[in-house]
Amino acid sequence: MADQIFHVFRGDAKGGDLKEYAVPPMEGMVVLDAMHHIQAHFDSTLACRWNCKAAKCGSCSAEINGKPRLMCKTRVDDFHGAPITVRPIKVFPLLKDLVTDVSWNYRVNKEIPPFTPSAEDARSKEWRMTPLDVERLFEFRKCIECFLCQDVCHVLREHHGTDRYYGPRFMVRIAALEMHPKDTLTRTDLLAGKGGIGYCNITKCCEEVCPESIHITDNAIIPLKERTADDHFDPWRALLRAFGGRKEPRGT
Amino acid sequence: MADWYDERQYDVLIVGAGGAGLRAAIAAADGGVSVGLVCKSLLGKAHTVMAEGGIAAALGNVDSQDNWEVHFGDTMRGGQMINDYRMVEFFAKEAPERVYELEHWGGLFDRTPDGRILQRPFGAHTYRRLCHVGDRTGLEMIRTLQDKAIHCGIDVHMEVTLTRLLKDGDRIAGAFGYVRETGRFVVFRAKAVVLATGGWGKLYKVTSNSWECTGDGCAMAYEAGAELMDMEMVQFHPTGMVWPPGVKGILVTEAVRGEGGILRNSEGERFMERYDPVKKDLSSRDVVARSIYKEVQAGRGTPHGGAWLEITHLDAEAIKRKLPSMWEQFHKLADIDITKSPMEVAPTIHYVMGGVRVEAGTGQSTVPGLFAAGEVAAGLHGANRLGGNSLSDLIVFGKRAGEHAAQYVKGVSGMPRVDDAQADEERTLLRRPFEGDGSENPYAVHEGLQAIMAEHAGIARTGEGLQQGLDKLLALQARAERLHVGGSMLFNPGWHECRDVRFMLTLAEAIFRCAIERRESRGSHWRLDFPDQNADWGQKNMIAVKENGRMAVRTRPVPQMPPELAKLVQGQTVVKSVR
Ligand SMILES: Cc1cc2nc3c(=O)[nH]c(=O)nc-3n(C[C@H](O)[C@H](O)[C@H](O)COP(=O)(O)OP(=O)(O)OC[C@H]3O[C@@H](n4cnc5c(N)ncnc54)[C@H](O)[C@@H]3O)c2cc1C
Ligand code: SF4
Ligand code: SF4
Ligand code: FES
Numbered sequence: 001m002a003d004q005i006f007h008v009f010r011g012d013a014k015g016g017d018l019k020e021y022a023v024p025p026m027e028g029m030v031v032l033d034a035m036h037h038i039q040a041h042f043d044s045t046l047a048c049r050w051n052c053k054a055a056k057c058g059s060c061s062a063e064i065n066g067k068p069r070l071m072c073k074t075r076v077d078d079f080h081g082a083p084i085t086v087r088p089i090k091v092f093p094l095l096k097d098l099v100t101d102v103s104w105n106y107r108v109n110k111e112i113p114p115f116t117p118s119a120e121d122a123r124s125k126e127w128r129m130t131p132l133d134v135e136r137l138f139e140f141r142k143c144i145e146c147f148l149c150q151d152v153c154h155v156l157r158e159h160h161g162t163d164r165y166y167g168p169r170f171m172v173r174i175a176a177l178e179m180h181p182k183d184t185l186t187r188t189d190l191l192a193g194k195g196g197i198g199y200c201n202i203t204k205c206c207e208e209v210c211p212e213s214i215h216i217t218d219n220a221i222i223p224l225k226e227r228t229a230d231d232h233f234d235p236w237r238a239l240l241r242a243f244g245g246r247k248e249p250r251g252t
Numbered sequence: 253m254a255d256w257y258d259e260r261q262y263d264v265l266i267v268g269a270g271g272a273g274l275r276a277a278i279a280a281a282d283g284g285v286s287v288g289l290v291c292k293s294l295l296g297k298a299h300t301v302m303a304e305g306g307i308a309a310a311l312g313n314v315d316s317q318d319n320w321e322v323h324f325g326d327t328m329r330g331g332q333m334i335n336d337y338r339m340v341e342f343f344a345k346e347a348p349e350r351v352y353e354l355e356h357w358g359g360l361f362d363r364t365p366d367g368r369i370l371q372r373p374f375g376a377h378t379y380r381r382l383c384h385v386g387d388r389t390g391l392e393m394i395r396t397l398q399d400k401a402i403h404c405g406i407d408v409h410m411e412v413t414l415t416r417l418l419k420d421g422d423r424i425a426g427a428f429g430y431v432r433e434t435g436r437f438v439v440f441r442a443k444a445v446v447l448a449t450g451g452w453g454k455l456y457k458v459t460s461n462s463w464e465c466t467g468d469g470c471a472m473a474y475e476a477g478a479e480l481m482d483m484e485m486v487q488f489h490p491t492g493m494v495w496p497p498g499v500k501g502i503l504v505t506e507a508v509r510g511e512g513g514i515l516r517n518s519e520g521e522r523f524m525e526r527y528d529p530v531k532k533d534l535s536s537r538d539v540v541a542r543s544i545y546k547e548v549q550a551g552r553g554t555p556h557g558g559a560w561l562e563i564t565h566l567d568a569e570a571i572k573r574k575l576p577s578m579w580e581q582f583h584k585l586a587d588i589d590i591t592k593s594p595m596e597v598a599p600t601i602h603y604v605m606g607g608v609r610v611e612a613g614t615g616q617s618t619v620p621g622l623f624a625a626g627e628v629a630a631g632l633h634g635a636n637r638l639g640g641n642s643l644s645d646l647i648v649f650g651k652r653a654g655e656h657a658a659q660y661v662k663g664v665s666g667m668p669r670v671d672d673a674q675a676d677e678e679r680t681l682l683r684r685p686f687e688g689d690g691s692e693n694p695y696a697v698h699e700g701l702q703a704i705m706a707e708h709a710g711i712a713r714t715g716e717g718l719q720q721g722l723d724k725l726l727a728l729q730a731r732a733e734r735l736h737v738g739g740s741m742l743f744n745p746g747w748h749e750c751r752d753v754r755f756m757l758t759l760a761e762a763i764f765r766c767a768i769e770r771r772e773s774r775g776s777h778w779r780l781d782f783p784d785q786n787a788d789w790g791q792k793n794m795i796a797v798k799e800n801g802r803m804a805v806r807t808r809p810v811p812q813m814p815p816e817l818a819k820l821v822q823g824q825t826v827v828k829s830v831r
Contacts, residue, residue, distance in 0.1 A: 027496040028586065030585070039745055040696075044694070044739070044745060044746020045739030045740075045745070045747075047743040047744070048745075050463060051297045051298075051302075051464065052299075052301065052302045053462075054302060054581060055577075055580070057297045058297070059297050096742055099743055106294075106295060109399070109402065110403070114358070114403045115358030115399070121356075122356060127355060127367075128366070128367035129367050130363065130365075131365065141360060141385070141391075141395065145296055
């Protein structure tokens with residue numbers, strides 16, 4: 001079999017270019033294997049992130065032939081011998097080669113008020129939650145923080161909106177907290193304000209790239225938008241919220 | 253302080269942000285001291301994120317007969333009696349509390365119909381004991397701890413690699429390393445250091461481990477004078493992927509067998525019936541791994557030298573629900589639909605039972621101020637770790653180490669002195685691959701090491717083979733004095749590999765030296781020239797320690813259980829080696 005040609009972005013914030021590498025093919029090879037081959041045999045300075053090589057840690061995000069994907073989950077033979085271009089994800093500032101500065105995401109996460117059970121629940125040792133109570137949350141909890149959804153969200157990507165919108169990843173995170181049967185906080189003020197949920201216009205681009213197949217818009221963002229609207233435009237609910245203490249159960 | 257490094261200062265420095273490091277950080281912060289946490293990767297990416305099958309804790313939710321005493325017995329038998337029984341006792345008693353705590357911090361587990369945490373069976377656990385979330389338990393655990401930790405007032409330093417522990421006389425004074433992004437050197441001054449750096453599966457080529465598992469913490473502890481224990485005990489998980497070559501070693505979780513998966517040889521025979529008629533496919537890992545190895549040796553292996561693991565007799569929807577990432581992994585990476593065809597599997601390096609010797613209750617090593625928890629610490633698992641016992645190990649002993657480190661620093665007056673000469677020596681070592689006249693490629697040396705480990709320190713060992721391996725290793729260590737890389741210090745993987753490789757070469761030496769001495773077969777250590785368990789050796793732990801600049805190996809008596817605990821281990825026979 002002929003060598004597989006890769007065009008890999010090499011450079012840093014100051015600039016850079018694609019560089020060509022011919023990598024010997026191997027059965028079942030994924031793009032990450034090729035990057036490792038380049039490091040071990042051609043150029044050990046090629047910077048990329050990875051941890052698990054099993055699509056579980058979300059470290060190896062890149063744009064492969066223009067499409068945001070995990071390098072460890074992208075089979076080389078899917079491209080049928082055509083050259084493969086690998087670039088860093090675009091939405092975050094470039095550090096070097098395929099590595100970007102994703103620290104903004106960690107700052108956002110810290111702004112989200114953490115899981116907060118009631119005082120009574122905090123005291124009791126064992127909780128009862130039925131399978132039905134928790135199963136819809138599992139989808140959100142599957143997020144591996146690959147930030148591919150952040151990469152394609154046009155609020156962040158085209159409009160450089162990191163100062164306005166937390167991005168789909170953190171809508172998923174907030175949804176997991178808001179819909180947790182034992183959580184007592186309401187985060188709709190944050191969503192309406194700093195979180196910027198209003199900027200999302202439900203194009204679903206994020207959903208398309210999620211390697212965990214999380215229905216980001218249908219199951220997280222739309223219900224959160226509804227809650228936010230309720231809380232902000234429905235005085236009756238706002239009153240309930242002020243005096244009720246516990247969150248009343250709400251739809252999806 | 254010199255101007256060529258940055259300086260940070262904490263009461264307690266935690267090295268590692270896997271389950272153990274995060275839990276230790278939370279506990280230390282709870283103790284009211286300042287805490288810094290350092291990790292090589294981004295937060296939330298540590299090896300722990302890959303754990304799949306579950307976390308072992310005797311909640312008794314599914315099998316009400318389960319309790320800490322049974323868990324104690326299973327763990328001691330699983331470890332073939334060279335475990336530190338005091339650690340096992342803390343562990344079995346405290347694991348349930350630690351699991352409930354995760355739930356109180358927002359973690360979510362699969363549930364029983366009446367709303368409690370669901371538990372699944374795993375190898376050599378008497379009852380259904382593994383709390384889980386499908387097959388992504390590690391992710392759930394790390395996310396829960398991560399989200400808890402970032403609100404605890406600790407400082408997190410991501411993508412920073414520490415390479416040397418600093419000492420003030422006998423005691424710990426902090427650690428030295430570099431920032432990956434910039435290559436800038438950094439000194440962390442601290443009164444206590446908790447190592448939670450995980451294992452060293454990357455010594456081997458066929459491994460389920462992430463890139464971080466190069467044993468840095470263990471090697472740093474050794475350099476700082478700590479004792480390493482039971483280094484010969486390296487776990488082969490019986491089921492790793494074997495085909496295609498790109499995926500070789502990736503784990504096939506034990507949960508597949510927990511959910512009813514069956515191993516067969518090329519003749520279709522359920523061979524575990526022969527090796528362990530009672531527990532069969534759910535026997536302990538050492539036994540199953542060896543059995544697969546024996547089948548392949550006997551010519552009954554699969555096309556790529558493994559066994560078939562079949563779960564097709566279960567309902568397709570149930571498989572996808574209970575083992576979603578396994579389904580996806582085989583579908584994506586190997587073009588196999590596991591609801592229709594069997595998986596081809598073979599043993600893969602997975603876990604290390606050996607590591608830094610610590611005091612059972614506190615996690616303190618023999619170096620004052622140096623603590624260790626999680627996979628880097630030794631003692632809990634003895635000669636073989638039971639599945640699911642690692643995740644509970646992380647939170648039980650992570651918490652204990654963090655707590656005791658905080659307590660310890662309260663008794664330390666003033667910041668220990670940092671000796672710039674130590675930092676300078678390490679800087680020289682780190683920079684040598686750029687400056688010296690060496691010509692060795694660190695990746696080639698790493699491959700060389702993996703070849704030696706595979707040939708001489710694999711699943712089946714002999715004294716002669718181990719000695720040959722050690723000789724080759726010493727020659728490779730000499731080659732590693734002449735590493736060379738190009739480029740700058742900015743995010744330079746080749747340069748990072750240079751230090752990692754040297755750590756691995758140190759630990760490999762400890763594995764060989766301990767394995768040569770242990771003249772018996774026990775747990776994961778299978779000696780063809782001493783195929784039986786030996787009662788005398790069953791009373792000994794191996795210790796490797798640096799003395800006069802060289803590695804010395806000796807033994808240490810296994811702590812003897814009081815009768816009331818010894819009683820808990822009887823009842824069921826210890827499965828003997830598969831000869
Ligand atoms: C595929 C797979 C499945 C598994 N499934 C299970 C399971 O179902 N149940 C179970 O109980 N166990 C399981 N295990 C085992 C378990 O996941 C590990 O033993 C455990 O996660 C180790 O955790 P740790 O906190 O000790 O270290 P790790 O999670 O390995 O974390 C080590 C940390 O130390 C940091 N570090 C290392 N060196 C340095 C350095 N030099 N400087 C700075 N930081 C450093 C790393 O960056 C990282 O943050 C599984 C393992 C694998 C690979
Ligand atoms: S649906 Fe919303 S979050 Fe998703 S990409 Fe579009 S704007 Fe961004
Ligand atoms: S929601 Fe999906 S795409 Fe976004 S970070 Fe999580 S796993 Fe990645
Ligand atoms: S390496 Fe972990 S997701 Fe690709």
